[in-house]
Amino acid sequence: MLADEIKQLPTRAEVAPALTWDLTPIFSDLTAFNDEFKAIDDAIKGLADLQGQLEQGPKQLAAVIETMMAVIRRAEKVYVYASLKHDQDTGDADNQALSGRTQSLMTRLQSQLAWFEPELMAVDETTLKQWLTDSSELKPYAHYIESVTSQRAHVLTPAAEQLLAQASDALGASSNTFSMLNDADLEFPIVTDDDGQTVQLSQGVYDQLIQSTQPEVRKMAFKQLYSTYHQFIHTLASTLAGNVKTHNFDASVHHYDSARQAALNRNHIPVAVYDALVTSVNAHLPLLHRYVALRKKILQLPELHMYDLYTPITGEPQLSYTFETAKAEALKALAVLGPDYLSHVQTAFDSRWIDVVENKGKRSGAYSGGMYDTAPYMLLNWQDNLESLFTLVHEMGHSMHSYYTTHNQPYQYGDYSIFVAEIASTTNENLLTDYLLKTYSDKRVQAFVLNHYLDGFKGTVFRQTQFAEFEQWLHEQDAAGEPLTADALSSAYLKLNQHYYGDAVISDPEIADEWSRIPHFYYNYYVYQYATGFAAANTLASGINSGDDAKREAYLNYLKSGSSADPIDVMKRAGVDMTQTDYLDSAFAEFERRLDQFEALAAEL
Template sequence: MADIKQLPTRDQVNPKLTWDLTPIYQDGQAFNQDFDEVTKQINALPQLEGTLSHGAKELVKVIEAIMNTIRPAEKLYVYASLKHDQDTSDADNQALSGRTQSLLTKLESHIAWFEPELLAVDPATLDQWLKTETTLKPYEHYLRTITDNREHVLTPAAEKLLAQAGDALSASSNTFGVLNDADLEFPVVEDDDGGTVQLSQGVYDQLIQSTKPEVRKMAFKQLYAVYHQFRHTLAATLSGNVKTHNFEASVHHYRDARQAAMSANHIPESVFDSLVTSVNDHLPLLHRYVALRKQILNLSDLHMYDLYTPITGEPQLSYTFEEAKAEALKALAVLGPDYLSHVQEAFDSRWIDVVENKGKRSGAYSSGMYDTAPYILLNWQDNLESLFTLVHEMGHSMHSYYTTHNQPYQYGDYSIFVAEIASTTNETLLTDYLLKKYPDKQVQAFVLNHYLDGFKGTVFRQTQFAEFEHYIHEQDAAGQPLTAEFLSQYYLALNQKYYGKAVISDPEIADEWSRIPHFYYNYYVYQYATGFAAANTLAQRVTSGDTAKRDAYLNYLKAGSSDYPINVMQQAGVDMTQTGYLDQAFAEFEKRLNQFEALAKTM
C-alpha cells in the first residue's frame, strides 16, 4: 500500500514559509509583561465613570485613557490569535487565546458605561465642546458614530452586564471554530496521482478542482459524510449563534439582527435588499453559465462537485509561492511604485504564513492591528487559485498598511463593508493582467473560466449565503427551531433556485450550511458580493490610465474609518446606495461569458 501523505507538524515547516511574530513580542515574558500592565489599566478604567459631565477636557481624558488601554489589548489579542491559528491543536496556543479573549471581555465590561454616559450629555452641550475644545476636535467623527445610534444604547449597568456576558454569548461560535478547525477527523482519500492523502479543508479545496470526476466526487462525499455525522451538533452551534445576534439586536431596540448589524457601519438596509433583488434578477446568467459548464465538460449529469473543476481541463497555469510573488508584483504594478514597495516589504519581512500544517486554521485571511504588521495566513497550493488568494489577502493587508500609516489610532481601522473591496479589486487587476499577458486561447479560456467561477463564487454564492443567513435569523426570531432538518431542507431549496435545472443539487449539499464559518460572523457575507461588484468599477478606473482615479483609489485605502463607509466609497468613485455598480458588474460578467463561449467554440 502506498504511503499516506500527511500534513507536516508545525515544527517541520521551513521557517522562511512561516510568519515572524517576534516584532510583536519577542517571547512569552514580553507578552506576559504587557498582559499584566493592560490588566492594571483595565482595572483603573471604572474610576473614570461619572466624570464626562465635568466638561470637554474630562471627555478627552476619558477617551484617551480608554484608547490607550484598548490599543495594547488589541496587540495582545492579535498576537494570541495568530499563535493560535498557526496550530489550533497546541494547548499553549489555546490557553493564550483563551486568556486574551477573557481579557477583552473584561475590558468591554469595564468601559461599557462610556457610551451611555456620553449619550447622557446634552447634544447641544457636546456640540459646544467640539467647537471650543481643540483637543476634542480629532475625535469628532468618532463621537458622531456613537451619538448617531443614540436610541440603541442602554443604561451603563445594562451595557456592562452584556459585556460581562461576552464569553458566554460567543460560546456557540467558539465551539464551532474548535470543532471545525481541530476536532473533526476526515478520512483518507485518493488524490489526482492515484496516491492516498489525508483529507482536510485545504486538501478538499484542491481535490474539488480535480479534472478527474471520481476524485472530486470522492472528496465531496467523504467531506460531507463527516459534517452530516455532526449535523445536529452543528445545527445547535449555529442556532445558538443566531439567537445571540437576535438577542443583542432585541435588547438594543433594533427591529431585527440585520438592522443592528448594518447600523453598526451606517449602511442602509436598501444596499442588502438591492443586492439580493439584483442577483435574483440575473440568475438566468448563472443558469446559462452552469449549462455551458455541463456542455463543455461533456457530462450527462452535472453535480455540485463538478462546479469547481476548470472547464478547460488541466490548469495551464501553476505557481510555486516564489513564482506567485513575482506575478503578484507585476499584476499590481498599475497601483504605482509606492504600493508595490509595501507589497515587497510584506514578502521580505515574513508577514505571510504560507503552507498548511497539522492543526493550522483552514482558509486564508489578513490580520493585524495599528501597531503590528498586517499579517497574512495562507494554506498554499501550487495553483492559480492560491495566486488569486495571495493578491486578495494582500489587498486587505495593503488597505491596513495605508490606513494605519495615514490615520490616527481612532480612525486606524476600517469597516468590514469596505474591507472586501480592496481585496477583490486586486483580484480583478490580476484577471486583467493575465488576460493581457497570455494571448494563447487555452490560457485565455482558463483565465476567463476562473473569472466566471470567481464571480459565481463571490457574487452569486455569497448572496445565496446572505439570503440563507437572513432567513434563519428571521425564522429564529419568529420562534422556529433551527433544527438540522429545517436548515438542510431550506438550504437545499435555495441551492436549487440559484443553480437551476442544469445541475443536480446532490443531497450532501443540503448540509453545506454546517461547514461555513462566515455564518457565525453576523451579516458579513453580503459584503463579499457588494465588494466584488464595487471592485469591478474601481479596477476599471484604476486601469484607465488616469492617475487622478488611481489616486482616488489610494485615498480610499488611506481613509480608514475617518468617514462613513458609504461616503468613503463615493469619494473613491462608487455610489453603493444606487444599483449602477451592480448593473455594471453583471454587464461585465455577461461580456466575459460571451467571450468564453466564443473561445470554447474554437477550441
C-alpha cells in the same frame, strides 16, 4: 518508499531567515516584550478609576479617551506580537504560553472598560453636541464619539444591558451546540478517493473530493456527506431556529424593526445596500444559468448535478512560480496602481513582512495581520503555483490597505470595518487577472485564469447572495410566528437553490439540506458583505485598469480612509455608491464579458 525518503516539512529553525518575517521591529526580544506586558497590565488596573468623569466637561472627556486609547494601543501591540509568534509555530510551548497570556490580558482590558460606552451615552445629547462643536480637544474624536452615541436609541438602561450580558451564554447556546456538533461530534463514513484509497470523510476531505475529476467520486462524497447531516436534520433545525430567535429577540428589545436592521446598523450600513444586492443579483441570474450550462457542455455530462459545480473545467495549466518570480509578477500586475503603491509593496518584500514557506506547526492558510504600530505582516504557506500568486496579491491588498490607513489616519481611525476589508484584496486579484490575460497568449492559461475568475464570482456574488436571501427568509418567518421545522427549511432552501441555478443543473434532493451545514447562518447577517465587497472590487479594478488617474486616486484615498467615516461614505468617495445597483451592474457586465471570452476559448481547446 523508505521512511527516511519521505519528504518532511522543515522545522522552524531550518527555514532560511529570508523566508520568515522579522518581528524584531515590534519587540527586540522576549525581555522587551515581558517588560511592556507588565507595564500594560499595571496600566489596565487603573482604567476603572476613570469611571464617572465623562460628564465633567469636554477636556476631561478628551483626556479619558486619550488615556483609554493609549492603553488599548499598547495592548494591541503585545497581542499582535504574541499572535504572530504563535502562528509561526503553533506547536511551540513557549509560543502557546505567550498567546494565552495576551488573550487573558485583552480580556482584563475589556472588563476594565465595560463602563465606558454606557457612560458616554448617558451624557446629555444636546450637551455633547455642543462640546463637539466648541471643543478643540474633542474634534479629533468627533466621528468616533458620534459612532458610539448613534446607537443611543437602541441602548437599554445599564441594568438591562447588564442582564442581557449575563444571559449571553444562554442566548448563544444554539450556536455553540451547532459548532460542537458540526466540528466535533458528527461522524462521517469511510469513502474512496481519486486513487481508490479508503479515507475517513471529513469537511476537509469533502472539499477535496468534490473537486475530483471523477464523477463517481464527487457523487459519492456528496451523498455520504449529506446523509450524515440528514440523520440529525431535526436537531440542526432546532439549533438554527434557536439562533434566529436570539437575533430577533435581541433586535426587538433594542427597538429595531428587524434583526437585519440591527445587524447592519452596527456598521452604519443602510438596509438599502442589502436590498440593492438581492435585486441586482436576481436580475442577472440568467448569466449564472448560462455559465453552469457551459460547464455541463465542456465537461460533456449528460446531466449536471450540484456535485459537479466545483471540479475544474479545463484543468490547471503547468504554470510554476517560485516566490522570487512571483514577487516580480506581483509588481508587474500591480504597477497600474502607481509608483507610490509599488514602493510600499517593494518595502514589504525587502523588509521581511512576509512569512513565506510552510514549516512544522505553522498555521495553515494565509492572512495579513498587524496593528497601528507594526508592519502589516503576511502569513503564507507557499506552493510554486498560480494559486499562491493569487494569494500573494490578495494578502498584499490587505497589507497595503492597512499601510495606507495607518500612515494617513490617527490611531482612533487607524483600522477599517469588515464591510470594506475584502474590497482591497479582491481588487488586487482582479488586477492580477487582467494582467495575466494580457501577458499570456497560451489559450489553456487564459482559459484557466478566466475560469478562476468566473468560479470566484459564482461562489462569492451569486452563492453568498443566495445565502443572504435564505437568511432573511429565516428571520422573517420566525418574526411572523411561523415554525422553522426541518421540512420547512429544506423545502424553502431547495426552492431557492432551483431559482438560483436554473434548469441546467439538477437540484439533487440532498442539496435541500445544505442549510444544515453552513456555519455562516449563525453569524447574523454577515454573508452579504462577501458579495458586495467582491462586486465593488470588480468595479474599482475596472476603473483603475481604464487608465483614469482620477479613479486610481479615488481608490488610493479609499485605502487611506480607515474608519474616519462610515464605511458607506468611504466607498462613495471612492466612486462606488453601494446603496444603488450601478456598481453591481458594472460587475455583472464584467462577468459577462469574461464569460464571453471563456466561452470562445473553450470552443477552441
